[in-house]
Structures are given as structure tokens and as C-alpha cells.
Amino acid sequence: KAGVTQTPRYLIKTRGQQVTLSCSPISGHRSVSWYQQTPGQGLQFLFEYFSETQRNKGNFPGRFSGRQFSNSRSEMNVSTLELGDSALYLCASSLHTEAFFGQGTRLTVV
């Protein structure tokens, strides 16, 4: 059974650009959550999608957005990138409440 797949694994972007990250959950999982991890702030919750609807949202500015498709794959978009957006972005999928994480996308903003 394939795990959670995140693409790309690494990204380098310039300040002001926008970026889209992708997450394919485990087959059959309908919930996908996104997290930002930085050395200073730890793991912070961004948002959760369930059956194409945003079910929960963390405390991030509107530059961070997401969506989920009918096949449960999810994308996360960050517009007008700032240096502070450099982080490891992790997505997790779950069937009930046990979360399974992908390997993450390392985003570097220069």
C-alpha cells in the first residue's frame, strides 16, 4: 500500500513568487492536513480538508490556501512568498483519526 506522497521534495523560490505543493494521500483516506515545520516554531497546523471541503484552519495569513480534489489529492498554494516561509511543509492523510505523514517538501525562499 503506497504511503503519502508529496511533490516536489525540494523547491527554491524567490521572494514575491508563488508556489504550489502537492500531496497524494493513502488510497481511501479522505482527510488531508497540512503543516509547516520550522526550527523556531515547530509543527504548526495550516488547514485540513475532508471530501473537498476545508474542515479546519490554522492561524496563517490568507497568502496560504489549499484545495482538495475529488480523488482526495490536495494542493497547497502560497502567494507572495516571504523569506519566513522557508520551511518543511508536511501533509498527513487519515482514514479515521490516525495520521500518516509524507516526507515533506522543503521550501527555501531566497
Added chain:
Amino acid sequence: KQEVTQIPAALSVPEGENLVLNCSFTDSAIYNLQWFRQDPGKGLTSLLLIQSSQREQTSGRLNASLDKSSGRSTLYIAASQPGDSATYLCAVYNNNDMRFGAGTRLTVKP
């Protein structure tokens, strides 16, 4: 607002030692608690999931306990090995919201 604390922040032990990692949470109204392992720059690997109605879970050399009333969980690692070196995170889940502790960075010296 749920807050999760992990003590100690870092731990260094010689190979073969048994050890305990601690996790505390402020709101006992949780649905479950999950322990994860994270290697540097990688995603989170689920170790153990304890439902709110359970007191403990075991997997190999790992044993996790949960005391909801006191807001505490422990992860016991028996006969530690250098390969156990990683950051261990606990997370509590309730109402579609998963909150993480900052983690304990474990180093097992050969």
C-alpha cells in the same frame, strides 16, 4: 486552547539503556494521542496510537501509556539502540484538530 509540552527537549543516553519520554497536555478532552518519530529533514513516522479509552499500547521495544485525567503520556523505549536516535513527537487529537509538542531529540550513543 490545547497545549502540548514535551520534556525533556533533548536526551542523550548510552546504548542499551531504557528510557522514558514525557508528554503532557492541558485539555483532557482528547480523542486520541499519537507518538511519532522524525529523522532530520524527513517526515513523521507513526509509532503508536492510543485511543482515549485505552491506557497503553505496545509495539516491539516501545510502550506508550496514557493518563487522560492527569493529561500525561509516556513513551518507554527499552534497550535503546543508536538507530533510535531521532526526534520524538507526541500529538493529541480532538475535534478535527491535532496539536503537537515541540519534540524530544534523542541521541543514543554506541
